[in-house]
Amino acid sequence: MKKTARKLMCLALVVLLVATMAVPAMAVSSTGTGTYQTISYNWTVTCNETTGTASISVSPRVSTVTAYAKNSLYNRLNNLTGESREFQSSSFASTTATADNLLILEENGYIFESEVTETTGRFFVGAEEVVFGASDYPG
Secondary structure, eight states, X not given: XXXXXXXXXXXXXXXHHHHXXXXXXXXXXXXXXXXXXXXXEEEEEEEOSSOEEEEEEEESSOSEEEEEEEEEEEETTTTEEEEOOOEEEEEESEEEEEEOOEEEOTTTOOEEEOEEEEEEEEEEETTEEEEEEEEEOOO
16 A cells, blocks of 8 residues: 555656646747837847847838847846846847846956846837837746
């Protein structure tokens, strides 16, 4: 009887472990639309566990666009908070900027891989900033 109970308990634990590992991490995003002069644009800020992205596209495709992405970071091991560098991407009609999860200490230049706690994006159509400080949070 004890052997059967032990086998059932082990089987239940295995099923529980497999079920919890099979759930994928979901990316969350904030989106918006707007117009600048005669140009319509769509933007998206997405916050993942290790990266954050800021994307913009315009219609009609008559202008250059620029996206900036920056992550707020937290390193549990060292109890540090800070921000990643701000990453920029420019292109014609659509672009995506991707910020990493590297926290760089200014005092000594040490680099720590960290958890992304927020992603912030800024967006330009031509030289005009059309969205400032759009944010997204993980999960």
